[in-house]
Amino acid sequence: MPDPDDRRPPRATWLRSRAATTALELVALAGLLVVDLELGARLAPGTPGGADVAGALVTALVAVVVAVVALVRRRLPWWLATGGVLTVSAGGSLVCAVVGSPSPSLTEAAALVVVTASGVRAAPTSRAAAGTAAAALVAVVGGVALRIGPQATDVLLAVLVWGCAVVAGVAGRAARTRRASALEEARRAERAELARELHDVVAHQVTGIVVQAQAAIAVARTDPARATQAFEAIEAAGAEALAGMRRMVGAIREDAGPDAPVTVRYDLADIPPLVDRFDAGRGRTTSRVEVPDAPLAPGIGESAYRIVREALTNVRRHAVDPSTHVCVRVVDDALRLEVGNDGVRPGSASRGSGGFGLTGMAERVAALGGTLHAGADEADTWVVRVEIPAAVTR
Template sequence: MIRLLRWIRRHAGLVAELAAYGFWLLIDLIMVVDSGPFGTLVAVVSVPLVVLLRRRADVRLVPTAATAIGLSILISLFSTAHVAALLGVPGPVSALAFTEQLALAVVVVTVLHRCPLRPALVLTVAAAVAIVGSPIMRMTDSPASVLSVMSALGWGGAVAIGLVLREIDTRRRAAVEDIRSAERMELARELHDVVAHHVTGIVVAAQAAAVVARTSPDDVDRALSAIEHAGTDALTAMRRMVGVLRGQDAEGARTPGAELAEVRTLVHRFDPDARLVRLTTDPGLEHAVLPPGVAATGYRVVQEALTNVRRHAPHVASVEVDIRIREEALLVSVRNDGVPPAPVSGRVGGGFGLVGMGERVAALDGVFAAGPTGPGIWTVSVRLPLRGAR
């Protein structure tokens, strides 16, 4: 039973769609048994089945939607009075099917929501022909005009819903891109610090080489090697940062900023009475010498996670901040038992701070995760490799 409830929760959209089809299918069957032509069953069954195929991962939406719309139009053309007379049928071959109309409305919403603009508009117009034209072509009595008006209103409602969903997705993508652009702008502002940090090391090594050349000529090679390594480190750091500024996901580093030694101060500001947050670290980690990008990113992940707790989990009872070094990587975890913030995937409103965290961690080839890890538990976890980070 629990497994079934989990499946229903995970596929809530499919369950709702099937329930709607089932309701209108029952009404269509009653009408067919009462007085409707049995050809209606073809439209009732075939069109919704084709529309449901869009949920398969290996099925493309545009051909599936076109097939469903085309099938409905063919059924309507086949049901006109002229064709029925040629077949020797006293009445229309099929009548208006509410289940079919619902399936076509779902097609309109889906293509306007997900498809590129041009095919979405073409399919929407074709769906209008199928939805509004079906009562006109399949019915010859007076209710046909009334039902065609109702069908037109239904098509208009589906168009409105699809356009609203499309606009929401567009704004969501724009907001996420703004967050990423803000992260890259911050990288640009900090680029000077990285360059200054490494170039200063090169200058110091060159000055030391000059002294060594006068006092101990045999050690000049060692001093030159130090300059070479410092220059290589500077190029690597700059290449990583420029990679992020160009929009590359796999490269980029963070610059010196807040260090892990300041995490305890950050936690104290968040929880002055020390009743809510428990901080756990390895002994001496706060004073460990870490690559500046890793240290700054670790600090900012904790900062953003605590900020999200304050904003999105007002009834939180406890927060656990855990920072450790394991297997040449910095592990940061922030866990709370309150109402979680929106997931980073962006399917629910809010949560743009998580996008920024993901951008920072990806810049250092790290692993970022944010989501529920138990009943009422929300965890933000990060793994930042130490080897090769600058």
Template sequence: MRPYFRPVRRRERLRSLGNVTGRNRTADAALAAGGAVLLAATAVPLAASWGGLYWLPGLLAGAAVVGTALLRRRAPFATAVAGLLGGVLAVAAARTGGFPVEPQPALALGLAVLTGGAVRRLDPPRAAVLAGAALLVLAAGPLLSARATSGGATAVAVADVLAWVAGAGGGLWLRLIAVRRQELASAVRREERLVLARELHDVVAHHVTGIVVQAQAARVVARRRPERLEESIRGIEEAGSEALTAMRRIVGLLRDTADAAPASGATERLDELVRRFEAGEARAVRLELPAATTAWAPELTSTVYRIVQESLTNVARHAERAGTVSVRVTESPADVTVAVTDDARAARPVKPGGFGLIGMRERVEALGGQLQAGPREPHGWAVVARLPR
């Protein structure tokens, strides 16, 4: 699992829009070419067998419905209704005027495409009504418009129904794909929000806690050792600058850029993290790291850093009487273990509504690991995370 999802850049959105537009143009060109071929393939035999202009009404009706189908993306409902009216009028004209059986292939093609567009884009009730009406026109039209001397009405009805099945099935398939894409996009957005929430909590809570602790220490220094007050103020200033830098990194994740600096740290920065903690808390930290971590995945190093950072922040908040803190990171061929312990004798309060342990647990479980946090014997608190490599 990747720790971040890079925002889609404007150029990529334009490229995607251009690809969709290109596919739409190709589909429309194929529809126009297919309709022209069907119109010609129907009109020529009819002109040879029926004679006169009996072929003309079917050609005009088919051309009108295919042309309407080319406008389906602009107004799916209106074009579908117009196509249905065209089909009904063609059937009525064939019935009353003695013209060849309708709907003819070109008209059936246009009506099937309009049905697919309605099923794909309209709300389910209207899509179902339009699809049912189109099926009725295509299935019953050839039988209603056929004269006693006409042949092949049943075959025309079967072909028209198959065209409807292809159109409605294609529209439903595209609709399901769109729904699936929306679900995936929603899942990505949820994951992004969770990641950013964890980063905001980890970074802001850690740095702000450091500023508060150093400010409290500065008050004590001002009373007891005024000559060191400037050093304490400098520490507060540095902590504030680090907080601003970390916030800029997180904001970079929200901006439309491809080169935003990651907000996650790595194990080689644990030394610096521990030194800052020792300086602000005036207590010793035993740090033990593996010899090398070059083979670790980025999300693994990021999770290790955040676990240690959040654990030290909790020590500063809830374990004021802890004399010694231990940070131990070990690795094996199968996993990496992070253990942060303290020796505070006072019971650690559990405040409802906190997100520190929740964020750590989410990070660990996202990588398939396990997290345990709680009091340890004979006293103190321990956070132990096991992360698969």
């Protein structure tokens, strides 16, 4: 099952990445400011008048303001950062046009590109993204017309740059949507996994409680000692069911830590205790569980445990005084699992329980590339056979 935290870098790494990006942007904007100052000094007339000085000061002030806002845009609401830069830029263009000293700025142009792309990406709705793109187009084209002049080449170049910024924003928006969809899919998978786990735990333990209670009722008058053993088994099964449910509920609580497991993890070593709980005295149950020295591939051992648990739960439901065998071993880099029993009630094997146990088994085995057979071998027997390839990691 995919974990949404695996797709997200650790917090320290994320902060370093964000700091590095901000530092690069700062260096780029600072370099553009230096270029703007150099170009302004070279293009300035020999004896600048008051209008020239005013235009240069306004352009420099606007360039610094929009550069700062572009740098801190991630700390501001998207609409405030985008709207602030566009408003300041449009205001600077109007002032330059009024004083009669057009003065374009590369720093301001770069800041407009950055906030246009980030604004289109961060807008919560498609309508808001379209409005952001339209406002940026007005600011960019208006700035070119007021500061340079309504020349077709300059306007087309400005529209081309604006289009590139919008395309970048749309691409980022699509990536954000895909990531959100993937996270939602992961959450749905986690909820489905929790539902299956809760079904398995409750079905296994409650079925055992019901069987033990029936046995206690049957022998209560004739053999009080056996009734006492049955009640002790009921108590143990109930306590384990409560513990399992507490662990799962703790995993989905809002105040659970980010590293808290979503489900309770099991492995092959947990199968013998499971069989002991199924048949405490091992009077009618035999088991052979071989745990390999090499580690199993992820999910193999846990799936084997859950399949055995579901199979034993079905034995309790559908068999009367069964003789049961459990065999789990690794052969030729494949995990082979078999759970069989006799004493199946007539018709119970074909009817099924109406639940999702066998379906869950099939899903787990198919996800691991294995094969599953569950059915009657003879008139009163039932067997579950599973083979999962590549069980051992080398």
